[in-house]
Amino acid sequence: MITLAGPSLVRPMGFRPRLARRRLVGRVFAILCLVAGLVAVLVLGALLWHICRQGAELLSVHFLTSYESTLEPLTSGIKAPLWGTIWLMALTTILTVPVGVAAAVYLEEYASQNRLTRFIHLNIANLAGVPSVVYGLLGLTVFVRWCAFGRSVLAGAAALALLVLPVVIIASREGLVAVPKSLREAAYAVGATRWQAIRHHVLPAALPGILTGVILALSRAIGEAAPLIVVGAVAYIRAVPSGLRAPFSAMPIKIFNWSELAAPEFVRLAGAAILVLLGVLLSMNAVAVGIRAWQQRHKTW
Amino acid sequence: MRRWQRAREGGLRGLFFLCALVSIAVTMGIILVLFGESLPFFRHVPFTSFLFERSWAPRTGQEYGILPLVCGTFLIAVLALAVAIPIGLATAIYMSEYAAPVVRQVAKPVFEILAGVPTVVYGYFALTFITPYLLRPLLPSIEVFNALSAAIVVGIMIIPTISSLCDDALRAVPRSLREAGYAVSATKLEVCTRIVLPGAMSGVVAAVLLALARAVGETMVVAIAAGSTPKITANPLVSVQTMAAYIVQVCKGDAPAGTIEYQSIYAVGLTLFAITLAVNVVAQKVMARFREVYE
Amino acid sequence: MVAAGRRPEATQALRLAALVAARGPAAPASTAAEPVIRAERLTIRYGEFAAVREVSLDIAPAQVTAIIGPSGCGKSTLLRAMNRMNDFIERMSVSGKLLYRGGDVYGPAWDPVELRRRIGMVFQRPNPFPKSIYKNVAWGPMINGYRGHLPELVEQALRKAALWEEVKDKLNESALALSGGQQQRLCIARAIAMQPDVLLMDEPCSSLDPIATRHIEDLIDQLKAQYTVVLVTHNMQQAARVSDRTAFLYLGELVEVGETSRMFTTPDNPRTQDYITGRFG
Numbered sequence: 001m002i003t004l005a006g007p008s009l010v011r012p013m014g015f016r017p018r019l020a021r022r023r024l025v026g027r028v029f030a031i032l033c034l035v036a037g038l039v040a041v042l043v044l045g046a047l048l049w050h051i052c053r054q055g056a057e058l059l060s061v062h063f064l065t066s067y068e069s070t071l072e073p074l075t076s077g078i079k080a081p082l083w084g085t086i087w088l089m090a091l092t093t094i095l096t097v098p099v100g101v102a103a104a105v106y107l108e109e110y111a112s113q114n115r116l117t118r119f120i121h122l123n124i125a126n127l128a129g130v131p132s133v134v135y136g137l138l139g140l141t142v143f144v145r146w147c148a149f150g151r152s153v154l155a156g157a158a159a160l161a162l163l164v165l166p167v168v169i170i171a172s173r174e175g176l177v178a179v180p181k182s183l184r185e186a187a188y189a190v191g192a193t194r195w196q197a198i199r200h201h202v203l204p205a206a207l208p209g210i211l212t213g214v215i216l217a218l219s220r221a222i223g224e225a226a227p228l229i230v231v232g233a234v235a236y237i238r239a240v241p242s243g244l245r246a247p248f249s250a251m252p253i254k255i256f257n258w259s260e261l262a263a264p265e266f267v268r269l270a271g272a273a274i275l276v277l278l279g280v281l282l283s284m285n286a287v288a289v290g291i292r293a294w295q296q297r298h299k300t301w
Numbered sequence: 302m303r304r305w306q307r308a309r310e311g312g313l314r315g316l317f318f319l320c321a322l323v324s325i326a327v328t329m330g331i332i333l334v335l336f337g338e339s340l341p342f343f344r345h346v347p348f349t350s351f352l353f354e355r356s357w358a359p360r361t362g363q364e365y366g367i368l369p370l371v372c373g374t375f376l377i378a379v380l381a382l383a384v385a386i387p388i389g390l391a392t393a394i395y396m397s398e399y400a401a402p403v404v405r406q407v408a409k410p411v412f413e414i415l416a417g418v419p420t421v422v423y424g425y426f427a428l429t430f431i432t433p434y435l436l437r438p439l440l441p442s443i444e445v446f447n448a449l450s451a452a453i454v455v456g457i458m459i460i461p462t463i464s465s466l467c468d469d470a471l472r473a474v475p476r477s478l479r480e481a482g483y484a485v486s487a488t489k490l491e492v493c494t495r496i497v498l499p500g501a502m503s504g505v506v507a508a509v510l511l512a513l514a515r516a517v518g519e520t521m522v523v524a525i526a527a528g529s530t531p532k533i534t535a536n537p538l539v540s541v542q543t544m545a546a547y548i549v550q551v552c553k554g555d556a557p558a559g560t561i562e563y564q565s566i567y568a569v570g571l572t573l574f575a576i577t578l579a580v581n582v583v584a585q586k587v588m589a590r591f592r593e594v595y596e
Numbered sequence: 597m598v599a600a601g602r603r604p605e606a607t608q609a610l611r612l613a614a615l616v617a618a619r620g621p622a623a624p625a626s627t628a629a630e631p632v633i634r635a636e637r638l639t640i641r642y643g644e645f646a647a648v649r650e651v652s653l654d655i656a657p658a659q660v661t662a663i664i665g666p667s668g669c670g671k672s673t674l675l676r677a678m679n680r681m682n683d684f685i686e687r688m689s690v691s692g693k694l695l696y697r698g699g700d701v702y703g704p705a706w707d708p709v710e711l712r713r714r715i716g717m718v719f720q721r722p723n724p725f726p727k728s729i730y731k732n733v734a735w736g737p738m739i740n741g742y743r744g745h746l747p748e749l750v751e752q753a754l755r756k757a758a759l760w761e762e763v764k765d766k767l768n769e770s771a772l773a774l775s776g777g778q779q780q781r782l783c784i785a786r787a788i789a790m791q792p793d794v795l796l797m798d799e800p801c802s803s804l805d806p807i808a809t810r811h812i813e814d815l816i817d818q819l820k821a822q823y824t825v826v827l828v829t830h831n832m833q834q835a836a837r838v839s840d841r842t843a844f845l846y847l848g849e850l851v852e853v854g855e856t857s858r859m860f861t862t863p864d865n866p867r868t869q870d871y872i873t874g875r876f877g
Binding site: 140252278 | 306309310313314316317318320321322323324325327328330331334335338387388391392394395396399408411412413414415417418419420421422423424425426428429430457460486488489490491494511514515517518519520521524525545548549552553558566567570573574577578581582585
Binding site for chain 2: 681684709710713716717721723724725726735736739783789
């Protein structure tokens with residue numbers, strides 16, 4: 001019968017592992033990392049709390065449907081910038097989605113892996129990193145001056161469309177890549193042409209991914225102020241855009257403008273406008289999340 | 302296939318190809334516009350004084366040195382990185398090495414929200430909260446418009462970028478390497494900081510560079526919170542101006558089309574574009590090399 | 597009259613018996629001594645799936661114990677349980693007992709980090725650190741506060757791993773520049789440098805060419821003088837060549853364990869016989 005003693009002291013010679021100390025350091029480190037993460041959460045909380053405190057009281061239907069008032073600032077509304085933003089988003093979508101999706105379709109479905117294709121990919125990645133003011137300069141020169149759109153909502157939308165084009169292309173490509181090869185092969189096997197396969201099988205399957213990409217792009221565009229300022233959006237206007245060539249304002253512009261004015265009532269107005277903008281963004285994101293969840297549940301492959 | 306079908310296929314393919322070329326057209330457009338429209342400026346201002354003169358005042362005086370704007374840009378960008386790198390990297394380490402899956406579920410949306418907030422909102426936050434309630438109590442001599450509040454907020458803005466890219470880099474380090482570390486009796490901290498992190502280092506560097514490019518190109522936070530007085534300084538408590546903010550400032554005003562002031566925005570835009578392009582290209586090269594090692 | 601062509605299983609059995617005989621007299625199976633590692637009805641689960649079922653096994657000191665069996669039968673899981681490398685798998689649970697020198701491996705007696713200092717491991721694919729050859733071997737002892745002369749320890753470990761002559765002039769070069777076989781010997785040196793009590797080897801030759809494999813098998817033979825070796829392998833010839841005792845695992849259960857020479861010539865369990873002669877697996 002073998003009796004087992006306690007942990008036998010077959011001690012490797014010459015080590016001083018100091019385990020307790022090493023473990024303690026490890027624990028402290030983990031706590032520091034957690035604290036670091038909490039800082040980010042804390043900041044977000046402070047941000048939202050501060051904005052609500054400043055602007056929540058001013059939120060009302062009146063705020064959404066009135067124009068700005070210079071005599072009684074606190075009765076101002078954001079009707080003009082809000083509609084400016086709506087016009088801009090609609091136009092941007094019309095301008096950028098067809099081109100972006102078509103480009104993605106070309107790159108994923110038609111293009112062969114040659115130098116030109118690689119160059120296009122590289123180019124798109126670089127465009128995604130260009131500062132938004134530069135797109136503003138591009139818009140100012142090409143759309144406002146050369147195309148003679150003037151400082152209009154069309155020029156602003158065109159500049160934004162170029163800004164978010166890389167986002168749309170990249171996201172659409174991801175949506176297309178997610179469609180398995182077998183789907184395409186099945187279509188070809190029953191005699192479909194390339195376009196027929198794409199139109200009837202690939203695009204519908206990739207649609208959720210593309211939609212989330214479009215929403216992502218619009219979420220980016222809706223908050224951009226710099227390119228619009230350069231293109232010539234105005235800070236103060238008492239009118240909804242009357243046409244494509246009309247002058248315009250936008251929510252981020254108005255927030256910027258009110259932020260610059262020192263008086264406390266403008267700080268509150270800006271806070272209220274920010275809440276509206278964040279509300280719109282939140283709804284857009286909720287739609288995107290909903291699409292993704294729907295896609296997970298109804299996956300056809 | 303019938304002839305009209307073949308024509309349609311070819312036509313559609315051509316159309317899609319043109320759409321793909323739009324991206325190249327955009328790049329060429331940017332280069333064309335920036336170079337072309339800054340030519341008048343450089344005919345008036347010698348290149349050397351643009352690069353080396355230490356004062357920038359195109360509206361009033363005869364001073365056209367870009368250094369103050371570049372200095373302001375990098376002061377804010379570097380301070381922003383000083384905020385974002387520790388927090389972003391520590392968060393990434395915690396998420397990938399320590400956190401329970403449920404913590405990741407909670408943290409991910411928080412970071413997505415942080416990344417999605419428009420920059421004007423951050424600018425507003427910097428001017429109306431950070432400066433008066435956070436900085437002024439600690440540093441009473443701070444100006445209303447100052448580089449520090451803008452830098453802090455820009456840093457917060459780029460935390461999600463650094464955090465998610467570093468997280469990807471850390472995860473790319475293969476498990477076998479971690480196991481090798483544990484097998485020689487290393488603690489979790491030692492495996493994490495002395496094996497995994499060095500292994501992910503070029504991915505981390507790429508993340509930092511991409512974040513730097515973003516910070517350099519950031520406009521609205523700086524325009525709102527940092528002021529509009531270009532100067533060469535390392536003092537974060539005073540107001541400065543960045544390249545992007547200068548462009549916005551001029552466009553907000555009424556500079557007529559042919560003036561030197563108007564032309565200066567293209568020269569500044571060109572410089573800004575060149576710097577961010579260079580940083581982005583280097584970042585992509587580093588990232589490509591990192592991927593090569595692990596895939 | 598036996599047909600001219602023998603059945604393949606018979607050929608296999610003969611080959612193995614020849615290998616065992618060629619080794620000469622086996623080391624005395626000193627099971628009378630205290631087992632270094634003892635598993636008592638050990639069950640290891642990943643979620644619902646039981647990878648190791650009620651295994652009871654003793655690992656005797658100063659011997660090579662081989663664990664054989666078809667792929668996916670739990671050999672690696674059992675091996676990794678011994679130095680708690682399984683801890684990093686999610687939803688892993690252990691029941692039964694696993695004792696190292698009398699103390700419960702999964703209990704308060706053994707801190708995992710300390711345990712891994714005594715029980716080293718060499719993995720299936722060589723996984724040197726992306727550092728220099730010297731640093732690869734020196735790192736473990738260094739963080740564990742080795743009190744002696746580090747370069748001497750490194751040289752000793754590399755000599756024992758039969759790698760010193762090949763790398764002594766390039767200690768500062770990257771370990772990744774070595775060949776597969778050299779990298780695996782480096783990993784063995786790295787494990788040895790920790791002066792372990794037990795060496796666990798998880799199919800150490802499976803990614804190597806035959807010549808490198810031979811080198812490592814010779815090495816294992818020399819190592820058992822100083823260390824207790826537990827070797828997981830799906831290569832029966834290797835087990836026959838190198839080990840003193842062999843345990844046969846099938847679908848997570850221990851089918852049979854015993855002295856290698858006997859296992860490969862006259863096993864007790866018919867399933868062992870089937871596996872060894874290649875009828876399945």
